[in-house]
Amino acid sequence: MTGANIGSTTYVEAILAAQTKILMEKSNSLVLGINVTSPSAIFGSVKGLYEEFGDKRVIETPSSENAVTGIALGLATSGHIPILVHQRLDFAILSLDMLINQLAKWRFMYGDNLSAPVIVRMIVGRGWGQGPQHSQALHNLFMHVPGFRVFSPSSPQDIYSSLLEAATSCSPTIFIEHRWLYETIGQIDHDQVTLPNLTRSHSVSKNSLVTIVTISFSTLEVLRAKNILETKSVDIDVFEVVRLDKLDLDSILQSVAKTGALIITDIGHEFAGAGSAILAELTKRGAKFKKPPVVLGLPNYPTPTSPSLAASYYPSCLEILQAVVQLSSIKISFDDPDYGLMSDVPGNRFIGYY
Amino acid sequence: MSQIKFTSADLVLKNLKIQDCSEEMKQYLLMYYVREVELKIAQEYPNGLMRTPVHLCVGHEAIPVGLSEHLISEDKVLSNHRSHGHYLAKGGSLISLFGELLGRQIGCSKGRGGSQHLIDLSVNFIASAPILGGTVPIAAGIAFSHKLQGLGAIVVAYLGDAVLEEGVLFETISFASLHSIPILFVVENNRLSVHTYLDKRQPKRRLKDIGSAFGLRAEEFDGNNVMEVSRAGESHINYVRKERKPSILFFETFRRLEHVGPGEDFNLNFRDPVEVKDWLLRDPLELAAQKLKKSESQAMSFSNLKNQIDSYIESSWQSALASEMAQQ
Numbered sequence: 233m234t235g236a237n238i239g240s241t242t243y244v245e246a247i248l249a250a251q252t253k254i255l256m257e258k259s260n261s262l263v264l265g266i267n268v269t270s271p272s273a274i275f276g277s278v279k280g281l282y283e284e285f286g287d288k289r290v291i292e293t294p295s296s297e298n299a300v301t302g303i304a305l306g307l308a309t310s311g312h313i314p315i316l317v318h319q320r321l322d323f324a325i326l327s328l329d330m331l332i333n334q335l336a337k338w339r340f341m342y343g344d345n346l347s348a349p350v351i352v353r354m355i356v357g358r359g360w361g362q363g364p365q366h367s368q369a370l371h372n373l374f375m376h377v378p379g380f381r382v383f384s385p386s387s388p389q390d391i392y393s394s395l396l397e398a399a400t401s402c403s404p405t406i407f408i409e410h411r412w413l414y415e416t417i418g419q420i421d422h423d424q425v426t427l428p429n430l431t432r433s434h435s436v437s438k439n440s441l442v443t444i445v446t447i448s449f450s451t452l453e454v455l456r457a458k459n460i461l462e463t464k465s466v467d468i469d470v471f472e473v474v475r476l477d478k479l480d481l482d483s484i485l486q487s488v489a490k491t492g493a494l495i496i497t498d499i500g501h502e503f504a505g506a507g508s509a510i511l512a513e514l515t516k517r518g519a520k521f522k523k524p525p526v527v528l529g530l531p532n533y534p535t536p537t538s539p540s541l542a543a544s545y546y547p548s549c550l551e552i553l554q555a556v557v558q559l560s561s562i563k564i565s566f567d568d569p570d571y572g573l574m575s576d577v578p579g580n581r582f583i584g585y586y
Numbered sequence: 587m588s589q590i591k592f593t594s595a596d597l598v599l600k601n602l603k604i605q606d607c608s609e610e611m612k613q614y615l616l617m618y619y620v621r622e623v624e625l626k627i628a629q630e631y632p633n634g635l636m637r638t639p640v641h642l643c644v645g646h647e648a649i650p651v652g653l654s655e656h657l658i659s660e661d662k663v664l665s666n667h668r669s670h671g672h673y674l675a676k677g678g679s680l681i682s683l684f685g686e687l688l689g690r691q692i693g694c695s696k697g698r699g700g701s702q703h704l705i706d707l708s709v710n711f712i713a714s715a716p717i718l719g720g721t722v723p724i725a726a727g728i729a730f731s732h733k734l735q736g737l738g739a740i741v742v743a744y745l746g747d748a749v750l751e752e753g754v755l756f757e758t759i760s761f762a763s764l765h766s767i768p769i770l771f772v773v774e775n776n777r778l779s780v781h782t783y784l785d786k787r788q789p790k791r792r793l794k795d796i797g798s799a800f801g802l803r804a805e806e807f808d809g810n811n812v813m814e815v816s817r818a819g820e821s822h823i824n825y826v827r828k829e830r831k832p833s834i835l836f837f838e839t840f841r842r843l844e845h846v847g848p849g850e851d852f853n854l855n856f857r858d859p860v861e862v863k864d865w866l867l868r869d870p871l872e873l874a875a876q877k878l879k880k881s882e883s884q885a886m887s888f889s890n891l892k893n894q895i896d897s898y899i900e901s902s903w904q905s906a907l908a909s910e911m912a913q914q
Contacts, residue, residue, distance in 0.1 A: 262734075288734055294764065299723040299757030306727015309712065310735070329754070333717045334724060342705040342713060343696030 246388035250395035265317035301330035321354035336379030363537035384408035410449035430480035441560035450497035502529030628848035638700030645842030648870035650675035652815025660739035669714035677709035684906035697912025729769035797834035809837025
């Protein structure tokens with residue numbers, strides 16, 4: 233990439249840059265939520281916005297998630313573009329009534345007479361004992377309800393582009409932001425204001441043995457596995473589904489036709505989850521598998537708190553590697569204990585406490 | 587009637603081609619219009635062409651009519667499942683209402699919403715929805731936008747007494763008070779949630795205390811006396827308009843028909859017969875008719891005006907009926 237508007241940035245800086253651009257360019261836009269004016273600024277994702285744009289554009293809200301979601305919809309109905317922020321997706325569950333009964337259906341049920349350009353940011357926690365109510369990844373719920381646009385990008389570029397694109401939509405958009413992505417670094421082109429691809433091809437090779445489809449943070453685990461596999465001269469194709477409500481599966485289907493082997497990795501529960509939905513769509517569209525496909529997600533019980541319990545809860549890079557071995561029948565064993573790490577903290581630099 | 591501007595009531599009267607009447611006569615005729623629309627729906631409903639649950643507002647007419655005398659076109663209204671009167675009193679198109687009930691393309695929501703999802707943006711009737719308290723925070727958000735954009739118009743949110751059992755109401759009135767939002771909450775208290783009386787659902791207290799506790803101006807009135815509604819409405823609407831603060835009005839009224847559907851529900855024997863008898867004597871149209879001057883109520887023109895309204899309803903019904911079914 234070349235040009236003046238390209239640079240290296242973290243995921244959280246990309247979120248902040250996109251919101252700053254929206255607030256600067258669209259005078260009808262505003263940010264609201266619990267703690268959006270606090271010094272911690274939602275992990276830095278709204279840092280400085282209150283100071284720069286003031287209390288008419290950046291609005292601290294009471295702990296009234298359901299009403300505030302309705303208020304955001306009312307603001308949108310009157311020509312505003314509200315960006316509603318939830319520090320944890322788990323708190324947004326308090327607003328499911330307004331989200332599902334009103335926001336998702338607002339345009340449809342009044343014959344397209346009203347628009348609902350509400351952007352809802354939901355952060356998914358993991359590790360350091362987030363436990364049952366600070367870690368839920370329920371993107372599958374929002375995929376299932378018609379009317380939402382749902383994005384869960386893993387790269388700074390895609391979160392930046394899709395946020396800016398959402399600010400031009402008439403429909404509500406939900407962003408699933410995994411907390412462990414916030415400090416990751418990538419190149420972004422600030423002029424890329426629309427999402428280039430609903431499914432991002434991270435890696436495609438003619439010799440690939442396995443196709444891996446990823447969602448959100450699981451992309452990073454898979455790319456780590458890919459690097460390890462490369463040292464053993466094994467190639468895999470990696471596709472990240474960035475937009476979840478409207479699946480772009482063409483590139484994935486082409487890859488599966490080549491490999492006949494599919495792994496889907498998700499940040500949510502495996503059963504009846506996004507991974508299962510994607511697998512069903514691929515199967516309906518004729519994907520053929522040499523061996524039964526693998527969906528790696530969370531087990532069917534709530535997130536435990538203790539690090540010793542969390543270790544077996546989240547699928548690790550090691551499990552991805554093992555699934556690749558199983559599907560491709562390559563004769564490699566992975567015994568480096570490091571491959572199983574990262575279940576409770578994203579890296580050694582992470583010292584809590586959220 | 588407000589002297590300042592062309593009101594929502596004036597708009598409805600203009601659509602009905604009614605002029606040169608006393609204020610009492612205008613109030614009566616507006617209520618008559620709402621009631622006759624509901625009775626037309628009730629009469630046609632058994633024919634099976636309206637495939638949408640209807641929550642008719644027979645008995646509630648005085649509330650939206652009394653308030654409409656003080657609302658102007660720019661003011662916005664949101665409502666609940668029992669919304670036909672709110673929609674009509676704001677000037678909502680009758681053909682679009684009938685069309686919506688009949689599932690037609692000319693329906694106000696193009697057949698997608700039915701009776702429970704009315705809209706007419708041309709008169710700033712923004713939306714109605716049946717989930718209890720559903721439109722309450724949305725109305726507050728619209729009123730909040732008026733504040734942020736420096737608009738002078740106000741918002742009216744209609745709700746029933748059962749919404750006083752929903753958390754979203756308390757979240758909303760708290761927010762409205764905190765931010766000084768120009769919104770009037772209107773509680774139509776018919777004491778019935780489907781078939782369950784208020785005393786089984788809520789503790790005994792003065793309803794207005796709920797509003798006062800959150801810093802809203804709050805008062806309770808008789809919702810069957812259109813003059814009283816109008817006076818209360820004038821006072822509260824002016825307060826919200828001038829002070830740019832929220833207020834809440836509680837009106838006691840009576841649901842004349844069953845919760846949903848075209849018929850009565852007295853045969854289910856859950857109603858208190860003494861109370862029913864008392865309320866039937868206090869029907870809002872009867873009360874208003876008693877206030878009419880004999881010279882007006884006995885004049886030939888009175889029945890002519892009612893016939894004029896009947897014809898307007900019938901021709902709107904026929905137009906809706908003749909129109910095409912909703913298309914994908």
